Amino acid sequence: MQNPATTDETRTELSKGYEHKDVEARWYRFWTERGYFHGDEQDHARPPFSIVLPPPNVTGSLHLGHALTATLQDVLVRWKKMSGYNTLWLPGTDHAGIATQMVVEKELKKTEKVSRHDLGRAEFLRRVWAWKERYGSRIGEQHKALGASLDWARERFTMDEGLSRAVREVFVRLHEEGLVYREKKLINWCPDCHTALSDLEVEQKDAEQGELWSFAYPLADGSGEIVVATTRPETMLGDTAVAVHPDDERYRAVVGKQVRHPLTGRTLPIVADAILVDPKFGTGAVKVTPAHDFNDFEVGKRHGLEQITVIGPDARMTAAAGPVAGLDRFEARRKVKELLAAQGLDRGTRPHLLAIGRCQRSQTILEPLLSDQWYVRIAPLAKPAIEAVEQGKTRFIPEQWTNTYMAWMRNIHDWCISRQLWWGHQIPAWYCPDGHVTVAREAPAACATCAKTALRQDEDVLDTWFSSALWPFSTMGWPDRTETLRTFYPTSVMETGHDIIFFWVARMMMMGIHFMGEVPFRVVYLHPMVRDEKGQKMSKTKGNVIDPLVITEQYGADALRFTLAALTAQGRDIKLAKDRIVCYRAFANKLWNSSRCALMYLECFEARPGAGADGRTAADRWILARTQRAVNETVAALEAFKFNEAAGTVYHFVWHELCDWYIELAKDALYGDDPSRKRAAQGTLVHALATALRLLHPFMPFITEELWHVLRAKVKGDAWPDAILAAPYPAAGAVDEAAERGFQPLLETVDAIRNVRGEMNIPPRAPLRIDIATEDPSVKAAFDAEQGLIHRLANVDRSDIYIAHTTRPAPTSAVAVRAGFEVRIHFGHAVDLGAELARIAKEIEKIEGDLGGVERKLANPSFVQKAPPEVVEKDRARAGELREKRGKLEAHRAMLSGTLDSPGASPGRRETMENENQNPSSPTPPSQPSSTASGAMETMEKVVTTVSEVGKAIGTAVASGVEAAVERVKAASTPRRPARKKAKKKAARKAAPRRAARKAGKKKAAKKTGRKPARRAAKKRGAKKRGR
């Protein structure tokens, strides 16, 4: 690999299209070699910002969840770093007990045809470590390919020495405090993984169709029977009681009696238990199996019942199961039913929906099993973790997850932490031959109770999540009091998926508070789940998995990152569609090309602060204001964790403001001879582009770093930091609103001309003459100064632009009325009057729809009285504008239809500029006619619409003449509203007729079906009446 710095510092030209492969390979090393990712624990001058990467499973390969995590965290970290923080993003991997053990076991089975038991514990662990050495760095490399600015020098592994020490320390201390204990209880057992699981690792799938089978227990005294119902007949071999409700009259007489077990001959008591039994369910009598059911276990404790284990760890029936001993649990189920039926005890079956707990990992149906396990007494740990969130020490974003966290924490059960696996932290507990337990940090020489030697360490390992719970501080060197902890704990943000709130977030909270005396993170940002484009979970079996590595290969890491960020809205899962990625790859290309374009214009440009400010045009000031606005919005969005808004803001700014407008606007100055204007435009362009690059850097680190260097070399920007990552993030500040507002008329004029061209099907290059009329001196000044951009962007010759107080009505013209000014477009040749009339009619209809709404509001006394004055004032102004617009458009329409009605207008006749000039109502035209326009006239062949066609188009023609219209215009007040975005205007134009049409449609539909019109419409009509 070449030295990236030299490669790019000397590069002043860019390839025609963006090739992510050329760029992305280069920069990661550049950043790491310069130590940009290093979090400095000695630096107390800058405020700290730290994140610990949720450690991916060491077996893992990068999937979209990781990619999302990496992207969002990198966005935060790079943003904060550029904003002057001392950032630390700490990487690492998780040993992932069951997952890893299973992966390696599977591989061993495949390659060597051996099981872990064949190898023995020590040898098996050696193999797992070897596997970890071989593949454990893979996911780290994949994070690097994404550009993640992780501090690799601090990379940790949950089973490395330091973290293992932290695990033992925590275990021992909790044990000393009585918060870790060992007890024989029922646990969820996975017969496939052969281990205990915590409640959280049990998946309750949708209720499955099963059956509820009833059978009779004969009373021991032969006086009758009691019928019980069960979904698990095989467990009846472990029954040690039958329970009924104490208030149940049906069974009052038998409580205290015994039943005889039909398969074992044991006798069982009939007990009364109000908690377990719902008399309305089934027969109201319940078989009780304390060793195989969580409820029954409690009943057994209440009534002192025997616990008989009839299903073993391998899910086969134990010797205690008598006639079915040795059978698999499901075979036993059938057999038990047969045996009981043979005795005539079958009392029927009915279908029953039941929820079955399955192993999260193997999907095996779990079995409650009575066994000795280690537990964390959780309530004392949960309490402060609840309080910390109540007190706002840790904040959840989106906020709704607070409830989820609280609900779980308040109803928490003790945590079973021992696992019957080999891969993991072996429990630091030793047993002496007498069975005494010694818990210690290191292997003790003798039993703490009886001083006997020959101790045996507990063979079980700890739940993987036990070590994960310590991650925010164990990775920083705890239990030592390190400088890193002092500087970077608590971490600033925990960013992870909401699927592990309980597994991980809650447990980190508890452990962090308990051992550090301080919450582990200030903010928990929970990102959405990534699904396929149909909203389905991605899974290999469905075949809908999008592999981030493939995406990165095809479209680039920047495109993937930007896509993920742009789709990350709070409170909704991400549906990832390929075309979004394609779209953002195009964005990278756009950015690339805009920089390429800028480079072309930057010959002889030197970046000197403030240089060229005096030559700035309105366009320069406009884009500078828009740049600042984009900065403000992006920063605000990032601060609120609104990644989609931040990404969307920069995207829109770069593409639609900087590229679509400003670069085009600036070309005159950039190509031109005026050195001061040129310098100003260059400076403005560089500023806007460099700002955009910095804004974008956290989202698209590679391309922005590349472009930064190229641009920096070109402009000889010695004041520029030599890496964009080392450059300051653009700071929020005041926006020059006057510059934004003042430029709006120019943009709208270009917009209007393009619109007319498009609507009337006039080719982009066809010559036009433009009249612009305004009575506002500042607007006029803006037009006078900036004719060039109308020329450039709307393809109108400078000599064909005429700016005055009024426009010159002409039948071969179209009119666009905007707030405070009016644009008349003269086609200068035969024109399709029908099309223009239709266009005008459409526009007037829209305006009238809007105006109707506003006028109705204003006519409503309670609106005027109760609405805030500024709202009323706004609507008044709007009504005025709309009336003005309508007046002007109607005058135009009247003029056009007047022309058509005049004797001269006949089918097939061509309207030319000449007869336009002969129009008595039009003021004197400018003295120099456009050569381009007249030349083109010859070649233009356009059939004029016939009078009858036009008649159709305009419907009922306006009766009023031009004079009347002009009068109306004058009468109408002309309050100005602030300039609006072009999109908004368009929307407003569009909205009105549709609304009107919708209403009309409603009425029509109502008439047809005889239904009442929708109430809202009725209400509105009512309001109108009341208003009058």
Add this chain to the structure above:
RNA sequence: GGGCGGAUAGCUCAGGGGUAGAGCGUCGCCCUUACAAGGCGAGGGUCACAGGUUCGAAACCUGUUCCGCCCACCA
């Protein structure tokens, strides 16, 4: 059984008491020398349904219907 989301353009989604938005797709016109991975323009909506609050509701409240997701030991 509880709880939490969601329902807005053909699709994917923002927005959020005061003029219904974006991207993609569609249609029309442009190879204008940064970019056809492009430019310009257009069309496209009963903001799920029903009530309520309000001068004003897509937004707030209540209920309903669908769609997700969590939690829960009912035999």
